[in-house]
Amino acid sequence: MRAWTAPDVPTLPRAGAAAPVLVHDSTTRALVEAAPGAAATLYACGITPYDATHLGHANTYLAFDLLQRAWLDAGKTVVYTSNVTDVDDPLLERATATGVDWRDLALEQTELYRTDMTALRMLPPATWTGAVESIPAVVEAVTALLDAGAAYRVDRDVYADLSADAAFGTVAGFDAATMRGLFAERGGDPDRPGKRHPLDPALWRGEQPGEPSWDGGGLGPGRPGWHIECAVIARDGLGLPFDVQGGGADLLFPHHEMSTSHARLLGGGSARVHVHAGLLAYEGHKMSKSRGNLVFVSRLLAAGTDPMTIRLALLAHHYREEWEWTDAELGTAQRRLDRWTAAILTPSDDGEPASEVLDEVRAALAADLDAPRALAAVDRWAAHPGGDADVVVAAVDALLGVEL
Ligand SMILES: Nc1ncnc2c1ncn2[C@@H]1O[C@H](COS(=O)(=O)NC(=O)[C@@H](N)CS)[C@@H](O)[C@H]1O
Numbered sequence: 578m579r580a581w582t583a584p585d586v587p588t589l590p591r592a593g594a595a596a597p598v599l600v601h602d603s604t605t606r607a608l609v610e611a612a613p614g615a616a617a618t619l620y621a622c623g624i625t626p627y628d629a630t631h632l633g634h635a636n637t638y639l640a641f642d643l644l645q646r647a648w649l650d651a652g653k654t655v656v657y658t659s660n661v662t663d664v665d666d667p668l669l670e671r672a673t674a675t676g677v678d679w680r681d682l683a684l685e686q687t688e689l690y691r692t693d694m695t696a697l698r699m700l701p702p703a704t705w706t707g708a709v710e711s712i713p714a715v716v717e718a719v720t721a722l723l724d725a726g727a728a729y730r731v732d733r734d735v736y737a738d739l740s741a742d743a744a745f746g747t748v749a750g751f752d753a754a755t756m757r758g759l760f761a762e763r764g765g766d767p768d769r770p771g772k773r774h775p776l777d778p779a780l781w782r783g784e785q786p787g788e789p790s791w792d793g794g795g796l797g798p799g800r801p802g803w804h805i806e807c808a809v810i811a812r813d814g815l816g817l818p819f820d821v822q823g824g825g826a827d828l829l830f831p832h833h834e835m836s837t838s839h840a841r842l843l844g845g846g847s848a849r850v851h852v853h854a855g856l857l858a859y860e861g862h863k864m865s866k867s868r869g870n871l872v873f874v875s876r877l878l879a880a881g882t883d884p885m886t887i888r889l890a891l892l893a894h895h896y897r898e899e900w901e902w903t904d905a906e907l908g909t910a911q912r913r914l915d916r917w918t919a920a921i922l923t924p925s926d927d928g929e930p931a932s933e934v935l936d937e938v939r940a941a942l943a944a945d946l947d948a949p950r951a952l953a954a955v956d957r958w959a960a961h962p963g964g965d966a967d968v969v970v971a972a973v974d975a976l977l978g979v980e981l
């Protein structure tokens with residue numbers, strides 16, 4: 578699937594001087610080096626293309642944009658793979674509810690997402706694969722799991738047998754009751770008759786009347802399960818194991834637990850590190866499609882909001898923070914943008930040297946992508962701007978993605 582055009586990322590002085598980029602790993606709940614090697618591989622789960630792109634989505638994708646920018650500045654090559662869940666229960670339900678063809682909804686919303694990501698200067702995935710595009714690889718993977726005795730049929734569906742994976746549950750480390758609750762709440766079917774274990778996730782959904790279905794070979798006609806889609810797309814885009822699997826906090830369980838389990842059983846390992854962004858709330862609840870309390874990037878842009886103001890508003894909060902959006906965030910960000918823009922036009926000789934800002938922004942990102950600390954460094958410089966404003970402009974562009 579076509580992604581979008583990458584924003585230019587300027588090379589900064591003393592590139593590679595940064596400390597290793599450490600991020601919070603959801604599994605060990607500790608700071609770990611995100612990618613020790615010369616190449617950094619990232620799988621960040623993509624959108625389910627309806628109600629795209631709300632500020633919650635943007636908040637999460639911004640975290641992984643910062644991670645890539647820190648890696649690039651450290652001199653690493655970055656390979657970023659993502660998906661579009663362009664067939665899945667919620668998408669089909671929304672298409673039915675709004676009387677549109679699910680294919681049209683997916684295409685239109687995917688294009689809106691591209692436009693929003695471009696406006697926000699997010700780096701695009703090198704490989705961006707739709708669930709529909711992944712079906713041949715999913716059929717092959719599910720067939721292999723069945724042949725290995727790690728999957729089984731229930732009526733026309735196929736489920737993974739989690740007892741085949743001794744390491745299942747080690748990604749999130751949740752207890753059984755928590756897992757069962759979250760599984761039911763987030764698309765699972767623990768009470769489905771015929772399953773060997775309540776948490777076993779669907780790998781392949783047999784054809785249902787009124788639903789799209791594809792040739793599944795020996796599996797019979799149907800469509801892919803959610804978790805196996807990401808396991809296969811990450812494997813095919815990055816190889817196994819890869820460095821970071823990422824998403825919003827709601828993906829830790831069941832989605833990343835299950836997709837990691839599938840990747841493990843397909844052979845080759847899985848993500849070394851699991852990184853999750855805090856969920857953005859609005860009007861007292863997590864911003865979510867089901868509740869409809871959404872603030873859309875495209876609506877803000879259509880109302881004349883500078884995309885760099887949106888980006889700065891999100892950067893003012895640490896990526897793991899759970900916080901509530903208010904429109905006041907935009908005013909604060911706009912004033913900050915105005916101060917920075919004015920400062921680069923009026924540098925003075927006795928102000929703070931630009932090289933210190935660059936060092937501090939670099940160090941902030943290396944410390945679990947601490948954007949608020951990075952903004953504070955630029956604020957200090959803007960209050961008393963020294964020379965070499967072009968170094969500050971380049972650092973703010975390359976590391977924070979904000980074009981002044
Ligand atoms: N309120 C929110 N705050 C922060 N991130 C959010 C919020 N709502 C959704 N996200 C994140 O945005 C990304 C896309 O969400 S999504 O459109 O529902 N799509 C999916 O979760 C699947 N297509 C992943 S394979 C996910 O990482 C999700 O965790």
Ligand SMILES: [Zn+2]
Nearest residue numbers: 622623807832
């Ligand atoms: Zn996913």
